[in-house]
Amino acid sequence: MDPLSVPASIIAVLQLSAKVLAHICDVRDAPKERSHCEAELSNLSALLRALRDHVQTGDLSLPWYAAVAELAAPKGPFDQFKQALEGLQNKITDGSQLKKLGETLVWKFKKGEFTSILLRIERLKSLVEIALQMDHYQLSQAIKDDTNFVRTRVSAIQSRVDEIQQEQVNAKHSKMVGRISPTDYPAQQSDIICRRQKGTGQWFLDAPEFTKWLGEPKGTLFCPGIPGAGKTMVAAIVIDHLLKSVQSSSSGVAYVYCNYKAQDEQETSNMLAAMVKQLVQGRPSIAEPVARLHKKHANRGTKPSLKGIFGVLREVVAKYSTVYIVIDALDECRDSDGARSQLLARLKDLQVGQDVRIMATARFIPEIEIEFQTAMKLEIQASDEDVRRYVAGQTHRLPRCIQRDPALQAIVQDKLVEAVDGMFLLARLHTDSLLDKRTVKEVKSTLARLSKGSAALQGAYDEAIQRIDGQLDRDKELAKRVLSWITYARRPLTTVELCCALAVEPGETKLDPENMPDVEDLLSVCAGLIIVDQESAIVRLLHYTTQEYLERIRDTWYSGAPLDIASACLTYLSFDLFKTGSCSSNREFEERLQESRFLNYAA
Known part of the structure; x- marks a missing residue:
């Protein structure tokens, strides 16, 4: 740069500094930061005037002047300092808007922003002081260091800006994806897989049929099993395996857990929408079809049709080279309204144009088996090793007489393996039957009576009910109420909803929080027949067969349940809290639902 342009650059910085100083001085009641900034700018201005005089009166041929010229180079220290001052000046307007500066300095001036300006002043002061010492070598090196420092800070700031922008994109994406489907199958997956004993189900992953399905384009694997064989756990193990070893930018994974208690939610469109949700989760780059569908229906206030959702699913699937779809418990998806048949038909349609690989589990039901008559088959049944792993993993729950006796532990495992005969559910029920035994004799006597064969499940449930009936009267009645609520419920209940329902008392006008039972107590009195998804x-209920069993005995075991449940709902809806009438806004309604956690179900 021509040294003659240096004085002009210095003058430009001085003029801008003077403007900022004038405005800062006009701000009243500013904090000590204002005084600090004013003092630093004044000191810098004095140094700049001295440097200007040296440049204007000195010998331009000396190396020192060439070094000073670097201060005024494009994007050099002077330019960078001017940008900092201009950023501050942008907050300052003249006339009636002058007050804005005061508000900014006093109340809104961010500490990091203010510190950055002071740092910029301090660094330029250091450079000018070095220049005034007439050491051109030190000045050149200092300018180089300063430029690198600023470049690093700019890069860091840009990176943070990029991060913030990406966070905003991700948040917007997550919000949109969350509206596609309210069903949270990943939460169910987490709950199921966390109950797995290490190594369980490895036989299935090692099976030739499964290995072939993994590598076969458009392959379909049908996995039937008797009730209680462990089909859902195997499905969860497969899903976990796919998510960890197969899922990538080119291979997608989607899954559905059918549930006998969620029949109303298991419309074909909802299940397909849940698959879309999983395939675009965390992938904004492939979510354009979803955004388009969402915008279309958000503007109209309408709900996407089955055709619309399937069209989006097809587009999203096309973004992958391969998509794996796992459907668990197809027998628990009703077909009275055609939901199951439609789901299977749509999945087969997907396979026509894309490499979609489908795996499904179900009971041995002819209507379902016909749908998969050309598919590969791999029957699910509890292996002896899986049963042993499960029982070994439950040792900490068993009586102390078993915990301290390895030989007795081996006997327990052998007897349970023998009794289970491929039905994993029995392993759990039979294990629970040992929990209240206190002596070795009682344990061995129970093991000798373990039910086996086709009637084993019925016998295990009968014994569980006997254990419930053998409790203290209050515990027995609580267990009956809990099991009745869950059995008769029109949809799955949360722990809060169930505890609220149990706390409602006839004739009361409000819910007494001190009357709400502890969830652990509910689990304790129900003899292992209920579980809580964390x-x-x-x-x-422990299993679909548990529901079927309780439905068979409910008229004799707890015949008054429907009346008690209806009474509890009506009593709750009659509480004084709701006598103010309907809510005046959606927000008020949401707040009411949040405050009254049983209202949504009771109504």
Whole structure:
């Protein structure tokens, strides 16, 4: 740069500094930062005037002047300092808007922003002081260091800006994806897989049929099994395997857990929408079809049709080279309204144009088996090793007489393996039957009576009910109420909803929080027939067969349940809290639902 342009650059910085100083001085009641900034700018201005005088009166041929010229180079220290001052000046307007500066400095001036300006002043002061010492070598090196420092800071700031922008994109994407489907199958997956004993189901992953399905384009694997064989756990193990070893930018994974308690939610469109949700989750780059569908229906206030959702699913699937789809418990998806048949038909349609590989589990039901008559088959049944792993993993729950006796532990495992005969559910029920035994004799006597064969499940449930009936009266009645609520419920209940329902008392006008039972107590009195999903906080019966069993005995075991449940709902809806009438806005309604956690179900 021509040294003659240096004085002009210095003068430009001085003029801008003077403007900023004048405005800052006009701000009243500013904090000490204002005084600090004013003092630093004044000191810098004095140094700049001294440097200007040296440049204007000195010998331009000396190396020192060439070094000073670097201060005024494009994007050099002077330019960078001017940008900092201009950023501050942009917050300052003249006339009636002058007050804005005061507000900014006093109340809104961010500490990091203010510190950055002071740092910029301090660094330029250091450079000018070095220049005034007439050491051109030190000045050149200092300018180089300063430029590198600023470049690094700019890069860091840009990276943070990029991060913030990406966070905003991700947040917008997550919000949109969340509206596609309310069903949270990943939460169910987490709940199921966390109950797996290490190594369980490895036989299935090692099976030739499964290996072939993994590598076969458009392959279909049908996995039937008797009730209680462990089909859902195997499905969860497969899903976990796919998510960890197969899922990538080119291979997608989607899954559905059918549930006998969620029949109303298991419309074909909802299940397909849940698949879309999983395939675009965390992938904004392939979510354009979803955004288009969402915008279309958000503007109209309408709900996407089955055709519309399937069209989006087809587009999203096309973004992948391969998509794996796992459907668990097809027999728990009703077909009275055609939901199951439509789901299978749509999945087969997907396979026509794309490499979609489908795996499904179900009971041995002729209507379902016909749908998969050309598919590969791999029957699911509990292996002896899986049963041993499960029982070994439950040792900490068993009586102390078993925990301290390895030989007795081996006997327990052998007897349970013998009794289970491929039905994993029996392993759990039979294990639970040992929990209240206190002596070795009682344990061995129970093992000798373990039910086997086709009637084993019925016998295991009968014994569980006997254990419930053998409890203290209050515990027995609580267990009956809990099991009745879950059995009769029109949809799955959360722990909060169930505890609220149990706390409602006839004739009361409000819910007494001190009357709400502890969830652990509910689990304790029900003899292992209920479980709680930790991710979703849903209370469930142990198995679909548990529901079937309780439905068979409910008229004799707890015949008054329907009346008690209806009474509890009506009593809750009659609480004084709701006598103010309907809500005046959606927000008020949401707040009411949040405050009254049983209202949504009771109504």
